[in-house]
Every structure is written in C-alpha cells, then in structure tokens.
Amino acid sequence: MKNRRDFLKSAATGAVLLGSQSKLGLANMMDQHGAAGKSKVVVAKDGALHGTGTQPDERKVLDLLDRAIAAYTAIHNQVDAWKKIVPAGKVIGLKTNGLGGKGICTHLALINAVCERLQQAGVKPGNIIIWDRNARDLQVCGLTINTDPSKVRCYGSDVSGFEEQPMKWGTANVKFSKILTRDCDMVIGLPILKDHELAGVTFAMKNMYGVVQHPWELHAANCNPSVADLNCIPVVREKVRFTIGDAISSVYEGGPGFHPERLWYPNSLIVGEDRVAIDHTALQMIEHKRAEAGVPTLEAAGRPAHYIATAADAAHQLGTNDPARIHLMEV
Numbered sequence: 587m588k589n590r591r592d593f594l595k596s597a598a599t600g601a602v603l604l605g606s607q608s609k610l611g612l613a614n615m616m617d618q619h620g621a622a623g624k625s626k627v628v629v630a631k632d633g634a635l636h637g638t639g640t641q642p643d644e645r646k647v648l649d650l651l652d653r654a655i656a657a658y659t660a661i662h663n664q665v666d667a668w669k670k671i672v673p674a675g676k677v678i679g680l681k682t683n684g685l686g687g688k689g690i691c692t693h694l695a696l697i698n699a700v701c702e703r704l705q706q707a708g709v710k711p712g713n714i715i716i717w718d719r720n721a722r723d724l725q726v727c728g729l730t731i732n733t734d735p736s737k738v739r740c741y742g743s744d745v746s747g748f749e750e751q752p753m754k755w756g757t758a759n760v761k762f763s764k765i766l767t768r769d770c771d772m773v774i775g776l777p778i779l780k781d782h783e784l785a786g787v788t789f790a791m792k793n794m795y796g797v798v799q800h801p802w803e804l805h806a807a808n809c810n811p812s813v814a815d816l817n818c819i820p821v822v823r824e825k826v827r828f829t830i831g832d833a834i835s836s837v838y839e840g841g842p843g844f845h846p847e848r849l850w851y852p853n854s855l856i857v858g859e860d861r862v863a864i865d866h867t868a869l870q871m872i873e874h875k876r877a878e879a880g881v882p883t884l885e886a887a888g889r890p891a892h893y894i895a896t897a898a899d900a901a902h903q904l905g906t907n908d909p910a911r912i913h914l915m916e917v
Contacts, residue, residue, distance in 0.1 A: 624913040625860035625906050627867050630654035631916065635834060635853040642834050642853075647695040651703065651830070654857040657917045668707035671828055672772065678704060679715045679770035681826070683777050683793055684723030689844030692776045692832050694728035696855070700776065700830060701738050711738045717765045719796045720744040741765075748799040756815030757806075760798040766821060773826045775861075779833040779852065779868050781841035781876075785809040786884040786891030788842055789868040790829045790861040791817050791904075808889055814897035817861065817904055829864050831856035838875040850875055862897045862905025863912045869894060 630653045637643045652664055661667040672678055680700060682692040697716060704714055712735040718724050720742040721731050732740045743763035752761045766773065777793035784805050785792055791813050795801035804812035817823060833854040840848045852871060858864050869891050873883060884890050897904040906912060 624911050625858065625863040626658060626913045626915065627856065627858040627860065627863050628654050628658045629833075629854055629856050629867065629914070629916045630657065631852070631854040633853055636851065642693060642695050644695045644698065647693070647834070648699040648702070650855055651696065651699045653917050654830070654855045655703070657915055658857050664703060665707050668703050672704065672707060672709060672774075674708065675713075676709075676771035677713045677715060677769060678709055679717055679765060679773040679825075681773050681775050681777075681793060681796065682716060682718050682724065682727055682729075683796060683832075684718055684726040685796065686778070686780060686837075686842050687844050688726045689846060689849070690778060690780060690835065690837055690841070691723075691727045692778050693834050696830070696832055696834065697727065697729070697776065700774070712736055714738045715765060715769055716740040717746075717763075717770075718742050719763075723796070743797070743799075753819050753821065755818045757812050758804060758815040758819060760800070760804070760816065760819070762819075762821060763797045763799075766797050766825060770825060772828075775826055775829040775831070777829070777831055779831060779836040779856070779871070781836075781838050781848075781872060781884075782809075782889070783841065784889055785813065785893060786887075786889045787865065787869050787872050787894075789831055789856075790864045791893070791897060792865075794822055794826065797822070808892060810893040811896045811902075813893040814899075814902045814904065817897060818902050823904070826861070828859055829857065829861060831864060831868065833868070833871065836872075836875075838872055838879060839881050848879075860905035860912075862894060862907050864905075865891070865894045865897075866907040866909075866912065867914065 630650050632650050635642045635646050655667045656662045659667040659670045684691040729740050746764040748761040752759050775793050777789050780788050782788040833852040833856055836850050837845050837848045838850050894907050898907040
C-alpha cells in the first residue's frame, strides 16, 4: 500500500457529542438512537485545525475527514467506510469551488485527503477527476491541470466542453459540462461555505452552478427556484450523491468573493447525502455567525435563501429542511 507521500504525489497536481444545543449554534439536534427515517448530517469540527499557520494542518484535516466519515457511516475502518460511500470500479468526480479566489476556495488539504482515502478504498488514480468550471478556478485551489489517465486527473469544463443540447427542469434550461454527463459515474461535491450576494448562502446545491455553461442565467429572484430546479435535472439528482462540505473557513457577509474583514473559521466539515438538509444546516451556521457579528439576518438583508425550502417541497423532493427530520450529529 502506498504511503501518504505517494498518495499526494499521485494526486499531482470518536466520539459523537450530542446535546440539546450544538456548539455551532445549531438547534434541534437529534438523538442518534432515534434517527430512523431521518436525513443524517454530520458536522465535524476541530478548533485547532489551523495550528499556528494561515492554512489548515494537512494531518488534522485528514483526521477530521476520517472522523466525519466514520460518524456518517458508523464504520470506523476507513477503507470499509469509503467502500460504503463509493461504488467499485467507477469514475468518481470531485466538484470543487474556486470562484471566490485563493482566500475562499475549497482547501487543497481537503481535496488531497479525499483523494488519498478514495485510493485506499480501491479507486484507481485515473478514476478520480477533480474538476470545476475552468483552469483558473482549479489553480486558485493550488491544483495543477492534469489529464494523464494514469494519475488523478484535474481539469475544467474549458477542457471538456459542454453538451450541445440543453436539459430542462422548471426554470433551468442549461447545457451541462461533459465532465458531469460523460466522464463521471458519481460526483462528490466539495463546496466551500459562503454568504452569497443574491442567494443568501452558497453551498451544496448552488455548487452545481459551476457545472453549467451559463450560470448567470439562473440568478433571478434570489436564485429561487433555479437552484432547486437545476438540482432536479436527473443527471445532477442522480450523479451528485454525496457532499463533503468545506466549512474550514468561510465568509459570512459580502460573498461569494473573498472579504478578509468578514472571514470566519468554523473549522468544520459538513458531510451527508441529503443536499437540502446539508444546505439547511449551512444556513443555520451562517445565520448564527451573522447574529454573533451583529449583521442583519439574510431575510432582513433582502437575500433570503428560500431556494432551500423550495428544494424540499412536494414538487422537487430533493431532501428535507425540517429539523425534526434531520439527524444532526456534531463530532
């Protein structure tokens, strides 16, 4: 088995703490023993993640990822845990987010940690594709463009191109990246938690704006119902099956771009399958931080994240935003 250095080179480029009130300001935490039929969301946190540096410690990020995946799967052997998440012999895409620039993009330490664990679980290096809109958005994450099929691949839709024929659901009428439609069998979202000037919050579901040719066409009315509609298109609903949300650092105001004066360090990962429950959890975290910082709620600021409730409604059925139906675990 390769050691850690070999894994990172080929990329080229527990205890559960439960209570009535989360330390992150998340209310209505569910008892893990009463979670039947509920959507599980794991929030893993390490307040010492950054150590003494500005970037998170790689070893601590890997440990945090392990803790999150073990809690989510209830399997403490990491190889077995990852085998429960990813199908054997398939191409796994990792959809990152570098739109905000170097100060607020998916952390390289997290990307490397996921690549390492995938390979240990038996995914061949060439069957891992790290991707985003374009080379710029990948490079700001510290990644190197690579299309060598013998290594972990890393390239954007500017390399693959987009489908000629659009796909439609509701207000979303879009042309998808061929990385999603043709290259990947399953996608794991690696979004970064951010405030958004129109949508209120951008995280699991809105990360999918980076897989279409003209995302600016989906921003009317605070991105509602466009975010939900986009995620309902079968290629997104069916292929994007897991989220490892990067809440290591975040901006709680002024996003989606980088604003160092509004930078915040949740030092967390948010993990799960239910994209709506994950975004609901992210929204509560952002609102808690905004209240702590003395800035208005997103609703009061005129950019409510109503698309999350829309995604949960009877027409979309993408998941749940009902706290009584979410099994929220902080580890």
